Amino acid sequence: MKKKFAVMFACVMALGLVACGTKTEETSSLQVEEIPAAEETVQTSETTETAEATTVEEQTAEAETPAETTGKITEEQATQAIHDYCIESFPDLANMEGSDDYTLYWEASTNENGEIVVLYRSYTGALIRYYVNPETGDTYVTEQVPGIIDDEQRTEETLNVKDYIK
Numbered sequence: 001m002k003k004k005f006a007v008m009f010a011c012v013m014a015l016g017l018v019a020c021g022t023k024t025e026e027t028s029s030l031q032v033e034e035i036p037a038a039e040e041t042v043q044t045s046e047t048t049e050t051a052e053a054t055t056v057e058e059q060t061a062e063a064e065t066p067a068e069t070t071g072k073i074t075e076e077q078a079t080q081a082i083h084d085y086c087i088e089s090f091p092d093l094a095n096m097e098g099s100d101d102y103t104l105y106w107e108a109s110t111n112e113n114g115e116i117v118v119l120y121r122s123y124t125g126a127l128i129r130y131y132v133n134p135e136t137g138d139t140y141v142t143e144q145v146p147g148i149i150d151d152e153q154r155t156e157e158t159l160n161v162k163d164y165i166k
Helices: 004-021 037-064 073-090 093-097
Strands: 105-110 116-120 126-133 138-145 149-160
Touching: 073 093, 073 105, 073 116, 073 126
Parallel strands: none
Antiparallel strands: 105 116, 116 126, 126 138, 138 149
16 A cells, blocks of 8 residues: 555656646746737827817816906805815715704905915814915815814815816
């Protein structure tokens, strides 16, 4: 019985060595496949069509921009734009806004630097301030959560309120 086992083990080892062999085949290298020229042309024309469509959309968007957004932004415009931005970012806010179950609001003022500061009081109690440059519309955001984050801290969030002025 031991001899049968030893013979069988020797056969399995021999097959293993033969299978492993010294000849190796690279399977991790990149395989490059040429694309026929006709397919490249199709891809290029699709890219061109997309670029043309984007240009037309940009021109249309510029034509639809109200004249009032090209001048200095008012506190009312900034407040409405931030409101629309928040609703677009978090659609559930539209339902919460009219509810007695949640306290949320937007208030605007102008600070000593001439920036319009729109305060958004979130339903969670967070105080989020949007600092709007009235000339350019560039906006940065800070957050304060009373009892958790007592100091106002700048976030990574930025936007241009002119994109949200109707």
